[in-house]
Amino acid sequence: MTDTKASAAAAVIRSLSDHFGERLATSEAIRAQHGRDMSRLPAALPDAVVFVESEDEVRSVVASCFAHQVPVVPYGAGSSMEGHTIAVAGGISIDMSRMNRIVAIHPEDGDAVVEAGVTRKQLNAHLRDTGLTFPIDPGADASLGGMASTRGSGTTAVRYGTMRENVLGLRVVRADGTVIRTGTRARKSSTGYDLTRLFVGAEGTLGVITEVTVRLHPIPECVASAICAFETVEGAVNTVIETIQLGVPIARVEFLDDTAIRATNLYSKLGLKETPTLFLEFHGSPAGVAEQSETVAAIAAEYGGSDFAWSTKEEERSRLWQARHDSIYSNKALRPGCDCYTTDICVPISRLAEAIGDAKADIATSPLIGKIIGHVGDGNFHIAYLIEPDNVAELAEAERLADRLVERALAVGGTASGEHGIGLAKLKYLRPEHGEAVDTMKAIKAALDPTGIMNPGKLGQAG
Amino acid sequence: MTDTKASAAAAVIRSLSDHFGERLATSEAIRAQHGRDMSRLPAALPDAVVFVESEDEVRSVVASCFAHQVPVVPYGAGSSMEGHTIAVAGGISIDMSRMNRIVAIHPEDGDAVVEAGVTRKQLNAHLRDTGLTFPIDPGADASLGGMASTRGSGTTAVRYGTMRENVLGLRVVRADGTVIRTGTRARKSSTGYDLTRLFVGAEGTLGVITEVTVRLHPIPECVASAICAFETVEGAVNTVIETIQLGVPIARVEFLDDTAIRATNLYSKLGLKETPTLFLEFHGSPAGVAEQSETVAAIAAEYGGSDFAWSTKEEERSRLWQARHDSIYSNKALRPGCDCYTTDICVPISRLAEAIGDAKADIATSPLIGKIIGHVGDGNFHIAYLIEPDNVAELAEAERLADRLVERALAVGGTASGEHGIGLAKLKYLRPEHGEAVDTMKAIKAALDPTGIMNPGKLGQAG
Known part of the structure; x- marks a missing residue:
């Protein structure tokens, strides 16, 4: 970190310390915990972690970061898979886990309004006895803000869709600290640009999601x-x-x-x-x-x-x-002590057998163990390559296999990630997949976060 | 039109006339036909209409308009309901109806790639014998580019969703004439900002959609x-x-x-x-x-x-x-020779009976006839107020009723339009519904169309 960067971060920390007290953490342990996610990627630590309890607190943290030009990295449950929460440029990690209030359940309308730190299991526990459920299930007990930010989905997407289809509206703190509300509780609308879908999947690079309104579904008989x-x-x-x-x-x-x-x-x-x-x-x-x-x-x-x-x-x-x-935990049963290099792609379903077949052929001719599981109704599957920690050759081999996997997916009209997202690890695939549309993404990023403080080094800047 | 505007339009017309010949129309009749839509709103004529036959032609028209700073108004089937195609600032109306090729049908994947001028009935006729259907049904035989641009839906949205859920990808000519591709044929993706959903519902203000990839659904047994x-x-x-x-x-x-x-x-x-x-x-x-x-x-x-x-x-x-x-045609049976003032709103379904009841009460105490039909599974309903052509008092009364309708919808968490869109007529409701988020929309418009040539005077500029 340069001196200027360090002193800017220090200024933000000073500006927040009175209000947040012990909820502003600068210990190595807490910063280390927030400087990574569930991927194998190396951690990069934020300068501080702030445990917010309200939208107004998020607003004030972002406003201070904006004033001092210090990076903001939103942090939900830390269960992302491609390095989304790694603080590559330092700055302030905003831990949303204490913003875990259920704001409103509307059983007649089949929707729930929750703070962004509410997890899917917490929401479903709260829904007990309503006859309703929030079925989107990425495996991990992710926060709804995080699931929205990564456009998450999981095993039930084939029936109930992804977060793209299930988020009705959001509240978002923008890079300059202003707060906007997107969408409504109506099931459909033709009014205005679809900002909800723009923030869904933006991986925290356009603003901090503070509240999510999601569709609920009747528990099947x-x-x-x-x-x-x-x-x-x-x-x-x-x-x-x-x-x-x-x-x-x-x-x-x-x-x-x-x-x-x-x-x-x-x-x-x-x-x-x-x-x-x-x-x-x-x-x-x-x-x-x-x-x-x-x-x-x-x-x-x-x-x-x-x-x-x-x-x-x-x-x-x-x-x-x-x-x-x-x-995800069973991998170590195949190779005790291993790290997992995980990746996921999605292809048109007609190309799925071929995509899995080619991936298995690659694994068969590689020294690595690779395990394939998939949400195949969507054409989406995951591979975990089991590698020895700190073994550079094995990491390179996993990368080689993962690159080939994505190349083949793109060649048949698929995508570099069905549900894990771009994060850090898949930035290199953005332009091969989206071509010149990446420049449109960059134009949007520049418009909504002109000084680049929101989760920098990721979507909208790199790629 | 000012002289400068007129000479700029003339320059574009000159630049295009050699290539387009008779496909570049400046007759009053054709301009009049393209300067309106299905609403009661007064027409405003473009300077010329160009009947394009390829994306490359769209690209060249937009590039010329960009060079001369002349408005571009995309025109599909002319079946929009809120004035979307009215050329309020003149310019070039791009008639997409001859871009009506079915590019590809992928029956195994359940998707179709079509040029933007293909209509829903044309697509369904083409699908005969495949066992698949494109169920989105707004009533009119709209073009798929138009349906995407207005985020259209209709009677089947309760089961199959709207264009938001059914567009997998697009090709778009941006304001500067560059061409981008959004989305993939994979059923889900977590890579990059959701540009597909940004152009869906943008009403031609961010670019011209030239190709649409849509989901198909199995014909029910x-x-x-x-x-x-x-x-x-x-x-x-x-x-x-x-x-x-x-x-x-x-x-x-x-x-x-x-x-x-x-x-x-x-x-x-x-x-x-x-x-x-x-x-x-x-x-x-x-x-x-x-x-x-x-x-x-x-x-x-x-x-x-x-x-x-x-x-x-x-x-x-x-x-x-x-x-x-x-x-829509039966209105004249109730009041021969009448014009229709149509509007649609959408509310959380728990408020639907109340919303319809209040609307009926308003009509009962008004001298106007008003007719209510609705896609009620979504909480969406339409009213047609039957007014005498050129009767200023009746138009004002219809507007008063429509305003009250929207005000009540917004007060219960609904939206000013479920499926017709903003166009010209509903610009005034944009800020009451979206608040400060309108400024975010304007920032996106300014980023993607900095000189404001794309369907000017509408979304992203006004409101």
């Missing part, structure tokens, strides 16, 4: 889950393609390759056959769920699926989906 | 329709609220008030009881459609609905929905 094992990747993926094409409103359809099943068997003791497998979930009326399950079972049988068994028993379902969500 | 008459507005609306809350995936649910039914009886000879009425449609498997219909019939019965009869007969369905779509 009946839920069933199923597991189906396949001989081949193609068999599993073709089952999914045909299911989607027939318009079966499947709620979840997750692909796990043989390696992922092995990891899950080791970690979660499911005792499954180690072969490409689909985990499925159906939502609807009892008759609707039965009909969906039987339709998909028939399709699966055509493509070599075996032992398709569906069940409405809650324990079985919980065990299945817990194992799926624990996938 | 079974379709059923139903009509149900109610004693009261509340009965009809409460039936809808409970249907939505139960998660019944209803495909269409349209409300017609007693006046609308009277008009429809006169125009389409349906012979219905003149009382608040729902037109409904169900999509799914035969068993699913039966289940949905019976669920809604039971709810309707609770709320005083009578004669709920559902049918899967194609002729009955066609007759019903044709009558619904002809609603």
Whole structure:
């Protein structure tokens, strides 16, 4: 950090210290905790962390940072996957976790207004007994502000959409400390530029989201889950393609390759056959769920699926989906002590079998272990390459594989990330994917954050 | 028009005339046709109309307009409802109707890539035999570029969403003549600012959309329709609220008030009881459609609905929905020779009965006839006030009623337009609805169209 930068940060810290007291932290430990995320990327520490409790506090922190030209890095649950919260230029990390009030639930309208630090599990716990649920499920217990900022989604997007479809409105503190409200509680609107969708996925580079209004969905009358094992990747993926094409409103359809099943068997003791497998979930009326399950079972049988068994028993379902969500922890069962190099891409579904097949071929000829799991109803899948910490050669090999994966995705009309985002790690893919549109993004960034204090070094500046 | 403006327009016309020949029209008749839309608003003529046939031609027209600082007004099917295509500052109207090529259909991926001038009926005719449909249905046979630009929707939005949810990507000619591509054919992406959603609903003020990639949906195995008459507005609306809350995936649910039914009886000879009425449609498997219909019939019965009869007969369905779509033409049956002052608002569904009730009370105490129809599953409804052409007092009265309607919608967290947009007529509601966020919209407009040539006097400048 240059002297000027250091003294500017010091000026902000001085300006905030009276008001925030112990909620303004400069200890190495807290800064280190906030200078990273769940990725393997090296940390970069903010100069201070401030634990805000209200929008007005966010406003005052941002205004002070704006006055002194000090970076602002919004921090939710720290569960992002591509380095979004790493403070590459130092500055102030705004920890939103204490802004965790449920502002309003409108059961009749099926929406909830929450502060940005509310997590999805907290919201769903609060919704108990309303008959409603917030189904977007990225795995981690992410904050809703963070999920909005990364345009998050997860296992249920095939049925309920992503944060793009489920955020109705926001409150945002802009770079100069002004506060705006976007969207309304109406289900649709044709008035004005869609600022809600602009801030959703902006990764904190255009402003700090302080409040999120999200759609809720009725808890389905009946839920069933199923597991189906396949001989081949193609068999599993073709089952999914045909299911989607027939318009079966499947709620979840997750692909796990043989390696992922092995990891899950080791970690979660499911005792499954180690072969490409689909985990499925159906939502609807009892008759609707039965009909969906039987339709998909028939399709699966055509493509070599075996032992398709569906069940409405809650324990079985919980065990299945817990194992799926624990996938990220199961990696160490395959290679104790490893780091994970994770990546995700999304392709048009017609190219999915090929994309997974090519990725598996790459892994087969590489010394690395790579594990594939995917939200395949959307054409989205993840790979975790298991690498030895601090092993430069293995990191380079994982990068080589990840680059090839993205190159092939872009070549077939796909995207460099289905749900993890750009963060730091994927900035290099922005221009290959979006071409000259990146300059339009930069123009928007320059218009809304002309001095570049909002999460600098990321979207809108680099790429 | 000032001399400078006139000579600038003349310079553009000169620069284009060699290439475009007869496709560059300056006749009064063609300019008059392009200087208006379907609203009652007075026309304002462009200096010329150019009938483009390729993106490269759009690019060259916009580049010439940029060089000479002449306004650009994109023109699709001319079916917008709030004055979007009125050339308030003159300039060049770019008629997109000849850019009507279907670029690609990807049946396996459920998407279509089309030039912006393709209309929804043209696309659906092309899709015949694919098992797929483009369900977004604003009534008029609008162009897909226009539907994207106005964030259009219609009767099926309750099930399939609006253009916001159904546009996957765009090609856009920006104000300086550069061309960008937004989005991908992947179903979801977390890479970069959501430029697709920024241009969707921008009403041609940020660029000219030349190509649209849209989602397609499987044609449902079974379709059923139903009509149900109610004693009261509340009965009809409460039936809808409970249907939505139960998660019944209803495909269409349209409300017609007693006046609308009277008009429809006169125009389409349906012979219905003149009382608040729902037109409904169900999509799914035969068993699913039966289940949905019976669920809604039971709810309707609770709320005083009578004669709920559902049918899967194609002729009955066609007759019903044709009558619904002809609603706009049926106005003259109520008051021969009248003009229509149309408006639409959208509110959280819990406030819908109240919003419709207040609107009806306003009409009851007004000398005007007002007719209410609504896409009530979204909380969206339309009013047509029937006014005598050139009657200033009646126009003022319609405006007074429309203002009150919007004021009440905003007071309950709704929006000034569910699907018609801002155009010219609703600019005055922009700041009451969006507050300081309007300045953020203006900053984006200034960044992407710094000299203000794109559809000037509308979104991003005024308001």
